Every structure is written in C-alpha cells, then in structure tokens.
Amino acid sequence: MVEQHGQGADGPITPRATAYAQWYQDIVAAAELLDQAPVRGCWIFRPNGYLIWEIFQRELDARFKRRGVQNVYFPLLIPQSYIAREAEHVEGFSPELAVVTHGGGEELEEPLVVRPTSETVIWATLRRWIRSHRDLPMLLNQWANVVRWEKRPRAFLRTTEFLWQEGHTAHATAQEARDFALTMLGVYEEFLQTVVGMAPIVGEKPAHERFPGAVATFTLEPMMQDGRALQAGTSHDLGANFAKAFDVTYQGEDGEAHPAYATSWGMTTRVIGGMLMVHGDDRGAIFPPAVAPVQVAIVPVSGRDAGATQAVDEAAATARRDLTAAGYRVALDDRPGLRPGAKFFHWERRGAPLRLEIGPRDLAAGQATAVTRHDGEKRPIPLSGLTGAVQALLAGLQADLAARARTIQESRTQTVDDRAALELAVAQGYALARWCEQYDCATAIQEATRATIRCFPLQDHDGSYHPAPTDPGPCAWCGAPAQRRAIVARAY
C-alpha cells in the first residue's frame, strides 16, 4: 500500500531562509519524485513524479482537445539539415543540440539531431498535409521528450532531456495565428491558476528573448518564493517564417498560393519544479489537491487493546474505500511498527495536502481528525459525512494555496522608476519598470543585477490579451525614452 522510503527521502530539509537552492533539492528528494540517473543532467521519474506529470497531461490534453487540437507524434531524430533551414532557428539551437553521428555500427551520411523541438520536422511534413484553405486551421499537438544540452542542469527546472507537450498549428492568416497563440496562452494561464495554484504574470518577451524563428513570444512568469521568476510556459506566433523556410503554401479561395501562418506552444516538466518552489515549506513539499499524488493520507492510530485497534483499522479501511470510490487519491498508511508521529512526518514531507487521523478517541466521538498540510490546522470531521467534508477541505486548500502564492507575488512586486529602486526591487522580487527596449541596456541590467527583462505584461480583457496601456517616460535603467513597463527579475 505504502511505498518504502527511497534514497535521501528522510534527510534533513534545509530551511528556505538558509539556502533556498538547497531547500529546493531537499524537498525534491523528500517528495520522492526523482532519482539520479547515470547521465549528467538527466533524472529518473519515480512513480510519484510521473503521476504528477500524468495529471498535468490529462488536464492539459482535455483543454487542448476542447479547442480542436489533435494529438500526433513525430520522430525523435531529425536530419541535421532540417534545423538549418530556418536561419534564426539554427543559430538559436545549434549550441545545445545532441547529435547522432553513428548508427548500425557505421557513420551516418547525414548526422541526426535529437530533437530540441519539432518545428522543423513538422513543417517539413505540413508541406504535404496542407494544400487548400480547407485544410486550415491545422491544430496539432504532441506529447514528447526533447533534449537540449544545457550547461547547468537542475532537477525539473533545467534538465538535459525533458518531457513536454509541443503544440503546432497552421493558419490561413497572420491574425488568426496571433489569436490562436494568445488563446493557448490563456489555456496555460488558466491551468496554472486553477490546477497548479500559481499566479503567473502573462506577457510578451522582448525581441532578444524570442523563440528562434518567432515573430512574437508570449510567456507565463510565476514568481517563486524567493522572488525569482520561472518561465512556466510559452506560446509563439511564428508568422510565416517556418512556412517560408519549408515552403508550405495553401491555395486560397482566390486561387492564389499563400504562406501558412504558424504557432507553437509548450509546457514542460519544469512546471513541477515551479510548483514545488511556489508551495513547499520548510517541512517538505506541499501539493495542490488537483495534482497531489496522494490527496488524502489516512493514518490510523492504534488503540491500547486489540479490540480498539481493530475498530480503528476497520474505520480507516472504510474511509479509504469511500474516498477512493469518490475519486480521490488516497493512501492508508497501515505500515506496522511505525508510530503515528513518524507517519505524520512521512506524509508531510511528501506533500499530501490533507491528513486524516483516525484513533480510538476519534471513533468514540464518531469523527476523524483532519489536518491541512499548508497551515497545520486540525479540525474534527464526522465520519458519517466524510466524503463531503474532504471535498470541501480540499477545495478550500486549493484556493488557499493559490491565494498564498498570489499574495507573495504581489507583495514582492514593485513599480519602480529609477536605477536604485530597480536594483532594490529585483533583489527581492519583480520590478515593474519602464525599459527602453535596447538590447545593450538589457545586457547592462543583467550584468549589474543578474536580472533580466522577463516580459511586457499583457492585460486580460474579455478572454483575450491586450498590451498594457503605454506609459511613456525615461527608462528606469538608462534614462532613454521608454514607452511601456516591463517585468524585470532574476529568473531560474
């Protein structure tokens, strides 16, 4: 029923205030999500880690399909020449490609790259799939793994191989492509808010941070508890760049050939790491109920005699049966030989959002003791109405976590107008500052503060995104004229 401890799972957890990076590693271990792989930068997903990804997949996939997106699968290996077809694309990705040079014991005539992303192979194929305006829009997605040879890997946040979904769509007009890129941005935002419990800033990347080959890159930037940003998803308007590079045209109603307009959008296993950093505390991981591998941990407390213990065991088994039947992910911690306290710690570290204690005293009162992980509060709930009470507690907990994340983010976001204020703001969170949109200025900011231009925030009106109103004034860093404010922050 209950898995045994794994490596490092029981080690001490470094407090966040002592060393945030070390704390992060500790709670990844404590939650038993990953294990070390033999290859640098790669991690093994343990059952709990993969279950979270499966839940992400289920939630996102349903949202995609609701918008008419169909799943496909393209191969892992891509001819090296494909990557080179789009000028910015090859420049952007070449440094981090893994290249296969040998196969079947022989050197390959043309090296194959392990996909870092699939725009090239997909657009090479869309050339055959798109003929007429009746073929559009073509809305595709694939669940896949990709490889990017990063210099500095970190568990979940930046791994050599990572799991993601990559959506690829083709449209008849530039406007339609832009609209769809924003639609998917909205899907991501809603997912991060309601499922993951994040409060991402949604915005557009500055030109120098765009995806290689994109005309616009939109991003979601939730704040971690230490004030740093994490890019948690992107949606790109690729314009006609890939259609031109791969010669994809369709015949319009006017009988003429037109280029197809593209989007691509992706979300990765990185978000799992972000979720840990947003919600976890010094006692371990805390998972929002919507994604928790174990939503309810039932800990029976044995009685002084066999009869009382048997009654407790039966009540615990009944609770598990009822909650499981109601669709919850439940663990009954019936491991023998462990005292209740040890089990409490066990489930706290692993992030179970709700714990139910059932002991002789509870049974005498016809109740269970419910303990919410994020605030440690204990409250009795009647065994007769267990499922309903659990549902209410989990719903409240999900909302509490999201609200807490939003509060932290807002309290650490400052609107600033000059260099000194910007430096102070990025030392502890987000700065909302006018920026001149000059690359050299962004570089100067980064060299001085280690912060980067995260995005120009977008505002959500009537389900669509619009740029924030212009706010002319001097660039907070260099004083040159600036039209709008950007989020400036250190990032993972």
Add this chain to the structure above:
RNA sequence: CGGGGAGUAGCUCAGCCCGGUAGAGCACCACGUUUGGGACGUGGGGGUCGGAGGUUCAAGUCCUCUCUCCCCGACCA
C-alpha cells in the same frame, strides 16, 4: 567552459596524513514489546572501497593516469 567539492554498504559518512582482519549511524530482514508528533530490545543480511596502471611481502590508505557526479557562475523551457 571557468571556479570549488566529492566518489568506501541502499543512504549519509568515518577510516587515508602515519600501508597490516573494511567500520558507524540510518535504512533493510526476523521476532518481541510499543503506538494521538520522528519508539525500543535482541538477532541477522548486505562491500569488485569509481576505473586502470604502478610502488610494496602487503594498498581503501602512497604515486600516475582516467571516468563520473554534485555545488557556484556564463547559455536556456
């Protein structure tokens, strides 16, 4: 790629300076006593000491080479 650190039991590490029977804690297995916030007793299993070469009667320990991992920076979802 620069700068640090580390490879010895499943995990965390001691042992290395000063060569001589491979250890501790935790975890694991068995039995018993415990059980409302990390229990205890007794017994037990588990090791090519990262790899290769060298010195030596003898190498975890000394020498040479090598591989790998982790952490901190620049590249990135």
